[in-house]
Amino acid sequence: MSTSWSWYVIVLAAFNLLGCVWLLWWTSKRRPGDPKPEETSHYWDEDITEYNKPMPRWWIQGFFIAIAFGFAYLFWYGGWGTYSGLSGWSSQAEHASDKQVWDATLAETFRPYDGKPIDQLANDPVALNLGRSIFANTCATCHGSSAQGAIGYPNLTDDIWHWGGAPDQVLETVLDGREGVMPEWGKVLTGMGGEHAVDYVIAYVHVLGTPGQSVQNDFMAAQGKKLYDGVCVACHGVDGKGNQAVGAPDLTDNYWMYGDSKESLRQTIVNGRHGVMPAHRELLGETRSRLVAAYVWSLSNPPAAGATGTTPKAAP
Template sequence: MSTGWSWYVIVLVALNIGGCAWLLWWTAKRRPGDPKPEDTSHVWDGDITEYNKPLPRWWINLFYLTIAFAIGYLVWYPGLGNFAGKSGWTSAGEHDRDKAAYNAKLEETFAPYKGQSIDVLARDPAALKLGRSIFGNTCSTCHGSSAQGAIGYPNLSDKIWHWGGSPERVLETVMKGREGVMAPWGTVLTGMGGEHAVDNVVAYVRTLSTPGQSLQNNYMAAQGQKLFDNICAACHGKDGKGNQQLGAPDLTDAYWLYGDSTAALRETIVNGRHGSMPAHGPLLGETRARLVAAYVWSLSNGNAKGAGTPR
């Protein structure tokens, strides 16, 4: 807060407190010239008369005490512009202390699993239960409570892994995150193969996930193969099986991260895709990251006995 705004707040607070004190003082007693009860002519039911009468002294004193309390509060806690208060209290400091205390309790809970490998944790029902809870709180927003994902968010319950499904690779994904980038190739393909180039590549890509499909009677796919070999094979490989080091998907399986409709495939090729998995290591810490990675790995490796669906 700038010095000018700080003084603005201080003056505003002082005027409010001073105004309240003055108002109490001014109304605490009858003033010369105030009409007597019999002079107001405001009488109801014979004996109920309206006139100016100060509040009871005990009530007035309570108001003065609240003003004194407000002044003491503003001296002890921050509230007057940039003045930090005599106590040195800040909301950020209290948050950090509460967080540190909470993290200390968590560390006690997670300490038995520190440094254990993912496959070992995946065989421990108690570890899986903790991993499932962490997944539900952290990962289910994108991947769903059943870990089956959605359009643009990978299914974690099958055996298809774009970045590798070994325990070490899964932990690396959780800890460091992933950036999956598919460049836009629409302009390049059109320049090389004409206006139908993108449709031809779509036709060829579809044959990769259809066992026994022949290109002999599929002109569009045959044309698309030439373009695929020249451009797409650099990441997805000549056989279309992808590259887990790059996160390039295997195009020979039946799983399509962004949908398998012609429109979705065209959108992917023409405009590209950018999938981002945030790094959760700084958020969770290593032990919690290991537990959730073990749970995720167990979903497709048959070791999640009794783990159930995350809630």
């Protein structure tokens, strides 16, 4: 806080408290010429009279005591601008102290799960409940309370993983985050194939995602394949299966994070997409990240009934 703001706070606080003192003093005395308390000339229903009597002295003294307490409070806890107060107390120090206590409590709660593999934690009901709670507090904002995602946010309950669904890959995603970038290809494609180039690529992408459909019977898709092979194949692969190493999605399944309508695909191709999964290593720490990763992994890898262990499912 700057010096000018500090003095502003000091003057404002002192003005309010001293103003209350003056107001109480000014209104607590009767002066020559004041009408008697019963001579207000305010009557209702002929026999109801309004009086103007001063407050009882004990009540006024109570106000003065409250004001004195206010001055003492500001001097003790430091309410005068940058003045730290006689007690040395600060909300920041109290928060840090409370945080230290609760961090120790949390550390004790999570200690049994330190360093445990994700698939092992996924078989522990207590660990899963902890992971579910962490997910609800941290991840549900984007992925939804049911973890089924939304437009632009992936569904975590299916078996489709753009960055890999193995336990260690899911943990890496939670700890260090992911950044998926789909470049803007509108101008490049238009320069290669004319004004309808984007529509050609959209047609081919739709063919990739439709089992049994061939480009041989679709002129636009056939033109789009040529453009796809020249631009898109580097990330999405020759067969459109994608590349988990760079987060390039599989174009042959029926899952579209941004929608599969022509308008949505056009926006994706022309303007690109930039999706960011924030890193949670510093926010949650490694153990809590393991617990929430185990919960997320368990959503698409439920343990078999009666199984005592779990075998990680191969990343799709």
